[in-house]
Structures are given as structure tokens and as C-alpha cells.
Amino acid sequence: MFDSSDGGVRIELRELTKRYPGQSAPAVDAISLDVPAGELVVFVGPSGCGKTTTMKMVNRLIEPTSGGVSIGGEDVLRMRPDDLRRHVGYVIQQIGLFPHLTIAQNIAVVPKLLGWSKTKITDRVDELLGLVGLDAGQFRSRYPRQLSGGQQQRVGVARALAADPPVMLMDEPFGATDPITRERLQNEFLRLQRELRKTIIFVTHDFEEAIRLGDRIAVLREGSHIAQYDRPARILGAPADDYVAGFIGTASTLKRLALITVEDAFPADGDPAPAGLPEVDAGATLREALDAMVAHGTEEVAAVSGDTRHRLTYHDVCQAIHRDGQDQEVEPSGR
Amino acid sequence: MVADALSAAGPGPSSGGPGEIRALRHGRTRVLLRHLGTPIAIGVVLGVLYLWVHGLRLDSIERRTLNYTYMHDRVIEHVKLTVVATVIVIAIAIPLGVLVSRPKARWISPVVLGLSNLGQAIPSLGLLVLLTIKFGVGFKIAMFGLVVYAVLPVLRNTMVGIQQVDPALVEAARGMGMTRRQVLFSVELRLAVPVILAGLRTALVLTVGVATLATFVNAGGLGDMIVNGIKLSRHPVLITGSVLTCCIAFLVDWLGNLAEDLLRPRGLS
Numbered sequence: 001m002f003d004s005s006d007g008g009v010r011i012e013l014r015e016l017t018k019r020y021p022g023q024s025a026p027a028v029d030a031i032s033l034d035v036p037a038g039e040l041v042v043f044v045g046p047s048g049c050g051k052t053t054t055m056k057m058v059n060r061l062i063e064p065t066s067g068g069v070s071i072g073g074e075d076v077l078r079m080r081p082d083d084l085r086r087h088v089g090y091v092i093q094q095i096g097l098f099p100h101l102t103i104a105q106n107i108a109v110v111p112k113l114l115g116w117s118k119t120k121i122t123d124r125v126d127e128l129l130g131l132v133g134l135d136a137g138q139f140r141s142r143y144p145r146q147l148s149g150g151q152q153q154r155v156g157v158a159r160a161l162a163a164d165p166p167v168m169l170m171d172e173p174f175g176a177t178d179p180i181t182r183e184r185l186q187n188e189f190l191r192l193q194r195e196l197r198k199t200i201i202f203v204t205h206d207f208e209e210a211i212r213l214g215d216r217i218a219v220l221r222e223g224s225h226i227a228q229y230d231r232p233a234r235i236l237g238a239p240a241d242d243y244v245a246g247f248i249g250t251a252s253t254l255k256r257l258a259l260i261t262v263e264d265a266f267p268a269d270g271d272p273a274p275a276g277l278p279e280v281d282a283g284a285t286l287r288e289a290l291d292a293m294v295a296h297g298t299e300e301v302a303a304v305s306g307d308t309r310h311r312l313t314y315h316d317v318c319q320a321i322h323r324d325g326q327d328q329e330v331e332p333s334g335r
Numbered sequence: 336m337v338a339d340a341l342s343a344a345g346p347g348p349s350s351g352g353p354g355e356i357r358a359l360r361h362g363r364t365r366v367l368l369r370h371l372g373t374p375i376a377i378g379v380v381l382g383v384l385y386l387w388v389h390g391l392r393l394d395s396i397e398r399r400t401l402n403y404t405y406m407h408d409r410v411i412e413h414v415k416l417t418v419v420a421t422v423i424v425i426a427i428a429i430p431l432g433v434l435v436s437r438p439k440a441r442w443i444s445p446v447v448l449g450l451s452n453l454g455q456a457i458p459s460l461g462l463l464v465l466l467t468i469k470f471g472v473g474f475k476i477a478m479f480g481l482v483v484y485a486v487l488p489v490l491r492n493t494m495v496g497i498q499q500v501d502p503a504l505v506e507a508a509r510g511m512g513m514t515r516r517q518v519l520f521s522v523e524l525r526l527a528v529p530v531i532l533a534g535l536r537t538a539l540v541l542t543v544g545v546a547t548l549a550t551f552v553n554a555g556g557l558g559d560m561i562v563n564g565i566k567l568s569r570h571p572v573l574i575t576g577s578v579l580t581c582c583i584a585f586l587v588d589w590l591g592n593l594a595e596d597l598l599r600p601r602g603l604s
């Protein structure tokens with residue numbers, strides 16, 4: 001359906017509007033926005049702002065009143081809705097695994113709808129279970145109620161990926177899990193996404209989650225109006241208005257530190273670190289580096305990457321956060 | 336496409352290893368063992384009844400009734416009334432229940448429920464008499480009365496069974512590209528099976544009882560024995576007819592229970 005030989009494809013929303021009869025204000029008011037191929041865009045906003053409605057118009061679980069959606073350049077409104085949905089991955093907060101089907105059968109739903117052969121389905125199910133970190137031999141024939149919430153959500157993601165759709169829609173997929181499980185699921189999901197490069201629209205009301213996962217964030221207000229659409233670092237560094245600033249909350253600089261890795265921060269001509277400094281991994285974030293400094297009462301740490309040890313000072317951290325705020329170009333997407 | 340959906344929902348032995356299948360068989364054996372009590376009890380009751388009647392000195396009226404041929408025919412009539420009525424009830428109530436539970440038709444559900452409540456509230460004897468005055472006697476009239484009476488539990492349970500399916504499951508199914516029909520057959524109805532079967536069991540047991548009234552419209556059944564026993568003051572006849580009816584009711588209930596246990600989708604707690 002969509003030409004997706006390589007990762008995801010672009011999603012475009014054009015003046016997309018949903019008006020419910022008997023309501024004066026539209027639930028979604030002419031939102032226009034591009035999701036670049038292979039990127040994860042988070043729609044974040046308070047409940048009732050229209051973010052879920054906007055997302056559901058992409059796979060037409062909700063029919064738009066006016067406006068258009070295209071996926072990979074193809075007009076979604078011209079497709080048969082059921083065909084469209086078989087090529088768009090969909091994950092919801094309640095997970096929605098079918099309790100009367102085994103894990104393997106749950107994952108096989110879309111491939112079966114698409115008429116794949118039995119052997120192809122079996123192979124794909126095992127591959128996907130491995131991909132989301134579940135042992136196929138152990139989990140294949142279990143029923144959903146025999147799994148923990150975190151395991152069920154992994155299966156939910158595997159099921160959405162089953163037919164390898166270029167585009168995924170995720171509606172607060174990790175919202176119902178406890179904080180520890182949620183963080184683990186988020187990390188696993190990020191690792192997966194770096195590999196798969198799907199185009200993803202991800203809805204949440206949790207701004208921390210948006211920062212952690214999003215390549216870009218669309219902060220939405222009432223009627224799905226875009227308050228700001230940009231990279232997380234830009235939104236943290238330069239919130240468009242008080243509404244966005246209110247969403248970010250306090251300590252936005254500390255949140256930005258969590259977006260920059262240590263290896264991006266130490267100067268290219270920097271010194272090797274002397275012995276005795278607290279060590280952090282070069283792939284860690286500046287937030288962790290700063291944490292180590294505060295914890296050890298030093299103003300520098302050793303960034304360790306294999307055999308090399310770079311010196312990273314408090315000054316480097318400050319420089320990095322200011323540089324990060326300036327050199328990110330504003331890309332002409334969204335309004 | 337429907338076939339796809341159905342096979343998607345099937346238990347799919349291919350996905351279960353040999354251990355799984357063995358566990359399944361083991362589970363079924365346990366279910367059968369657990370259900371052994373009722374048939375044994377029925378057997379004992381029938382045995383006692385037989386010995387008791389056998390030891391009595393029967394007069395010519397009683398002998399005309401308390402013999403194998405007569406009782407065999409009445410039991411067959413009774414079971415036939417029950418089974419045919421139930422089949423008709425299934426054919427009417429389940430599709431109607433499905434129809435009424437569709438989102439677009441939900442507004443009708445109070446009307447349908449009201450009507451079928453009415454059906455059950457009308458005294459069945461009165462209904463049969465009224466029908467007889469208008470349409471005469473016979474098997475069909477009895478059938479009509481039985482069906483009106485038994486439709487409600489099946490209809491109500493079909494509606495409830497479908498409505499209690501988690502809306503998130505329906506949304507997930509739609510979101511994955513199942514057609515409405517596929518959602519109905521491979522998700523909603525499958526998950527409603529336990530509730531629908533419970534309604535069917537209730538309806539069956541009710542029908543066995545109400546079918547004793549078929550005698551008043553000349554449609555036979557064990558009601559003949561009971562009414563004769565009363566009218567002619569022949570207690571052995573009355574008691575035999577009643578006990579046989581009870582045994583059929585228990586047997587039907589037992590079969591329903593067995594079906595519930597065996598047909599409940601695996602994976603449901």
C-alpha cells in the first residue's frame with residue numbers, strides 16, 4: 001500500500017478538522033502539520049485538547065469533517081478504511097489484547113487479515129517476540145491474562161508491528177504501567193525505534209515522556225491548535241508562550257541536560273581526564289554527568305568511552321546547554 | 336474475509352505444542368469428572384422411582400399410564416417440545432440480540448427488552464388458553480407459547496454478553512483493520528459465549544417446566560401424566576410424571592453446564 005522500502009513515510013495533516021454535531025467549537029480545528037519520515041512526533045496537551053481525536057483521524061477511526069491526511073503522499077481519505085488500518089500500526093493505552101487468543105494469535109491478527117502464509121506468520125511472530133524482548137518458546141502459546149502489564153504492552157507493540165507498517169499511531173501506550181515498568185518500556189521502545197525508523201504519532205499528556213521519546217513535540221491546546229511544534233531541546237530552550245512554558249514546568253534547563261549526551265559536550269581539543277575523577281559513560285546524558293559532579297563535590301568528571309577518558313568540566317556543560325539552544329535551526333514544519 | 340477472521344479466532348492447534356494439547360485434554364477430563372455428580376443423582380432417583388412403582392399394586396387406570404410404551408412416548412414428546420422450542424428461540428433471540436446490540440440500534444434495546452419481559456410476565460397457562468381460543472390446539476400452538484416464554488433469557492444474555500465486551504478490544508480490533516463483521520464474529524460473539532450459554536441454560540430449564548402445560552393444548556408431553564394423575568386422583572401417575580419432568584430439567588441443566596465449561600473460550604478466567 002505505502003511505498004516503505006526504507007523505514008517510515010511522511011505523514012501530512014492539512015487543515016484537518018473534526019466538528020461534532022451539537023457542539024459550537026470544533027474538537028479539532030484545522031490542524032496542519034507534517035511528520036517527517038522516520039520521526040517520532042509526540043502530541044502532548046491536556047485531556048480534551050483533541051490530540052487523540054487528531055490521531056484517530058489519521059487511521060480514520062474518526063472520520064474528519066473536513067481537511068485531509070496523506071501518508072507517504074497518498075490520500076488517506078480515498079482508501080478503504082479497513083485496508084488503510086491494516087497498514088497503520090495502532091497501540092492503545094488499554095493494550096486491547098484479545099483474551100481468548102494466545103499471544104501468537106494476537107500478534108498474527110493483521111498478517112492473517114492480509115492473507116500471509118502460515119509459515120511466514122509463524123516466523124514473523126517469533127521474530128517480533130524476540131524484538132520486544134520476550135522469549136518466543138515461552139510466550140507463544142500463553143494467554144494474555146498470564147502476562148504482566150509490561151509484558152502485555154510489549155505484545156501490544158509487537159502486534160502493531162506485525163505487518164511491518166511504515167506508520168504507527170500510539171495512544172498513551174505506556175500510560176497504564178507503573179513508573180519503573182514505564183521507564184523500561186520507554187527505553188526499549190526507543191532502542192527499537194532507532195533500529196526501525198517508523199514514522200510515529202505518539203499521544204501523551206506526560207511532558208516528561210514527550211521529551212524522552214519525541215524527535216519532535218507538538219504542544220497542543222484546546223481544539224488541537226498547535227501552541228508549538230519543534231524539537232524537544234528548542235521547546236525547552238525557547239517556549240513559544242506562557243502556555244508552553246506552563247507545560248514544561250520548572251527546571252527546564254535540567255530537563256534539557258537530559259537530552260544532550262556527554263560525548264556531544266566535551267571540547268574536541270579537550271584534555272584527557274586525570275585519574276581519580278568520578279567516571280560517567282560517554283553515552284550518558286549531561287544530567288547524569290552533573291549528578292555525578294554534585295554527588296562527588298567536584299566540578300569535573302571523566303567521560304569514559306572504551307579506553308579513552310575525556311575531561312568534562314562544569315564549564316563544558318554550561319557551554320553545551322547554551323550552544324544547544326542556539327544552533328538548532330527552526331525547521332519550517334507546522335504552523 | 337470472514338473465514339480469515341474465524342480462522343484467526345480459532346483455537347489453532349498449530350500454535351500449541353504437544354504439552355499444551357495434553358494439558359487441554361487433561362483439563363477436559365477434569366471437567367467431565369466434576370460433572371459426574373448430576374447424572375449419578377438422576378440415575379439414583381429414577382432407580383428409586385422404578386422400585387417404588389414396581390412394588391405398587393396398580394389398578395387398570397394406572398397400568399394404562401405406568402408402562403414403558405406410554406411413558407417413553409410422553410418423554411419423547413416432552414423432549415421434542417423442549418428441543419424444538421429451544422432451537423427456535425436460539426434462531427430468534429441470538430440474531431435479535433446481536434442486532435439490538437449494534438451501536439446504531441442500541442436505542443431499540445429498551446423496547447425489545449420490554450416486550451420480551453412482557454412475554455415472560457404473562458402467565459404461560461393464560462397465554463396458551465388465549466392462543467387456543469383464537470387458533471385452536473396442537474403442537475404449533477404449544478410451541479408458540481414456549482418460545483414467547485423462553486426468548487427473554489437468551490435475548491437478554493446475548494445483549495448483555497456483547498455489551499460487556501471491553502470497548503477497548505473492539506477499538507483495537509477496528510484499529511487493526513478488522514471489518515465490523517469480523518469484529519462481531521471473531522471478537523464480540525466469541526467473548527459473549529459464556530454469557531449467552533448461561534442464558535440458554537436458563538431458557539432450557541424454564542422450557543422443560545413450561546412444556547408440562549402443553550397438555551392443555553393437546554400437544555402431549557409429561558403434562559399429560561401430571562394432569563391425568565390429578566384429575567383421576569392417581570398419585571403414582573402424578574408423582575411419576577413430576578419426577579420424570581424434574582429429571583429432564585436436571586439433565587438439561589447439566590448438559591448446559593457441561594457446554595458452558597467446554598465451549599468457554601480458553602484464555603478467559
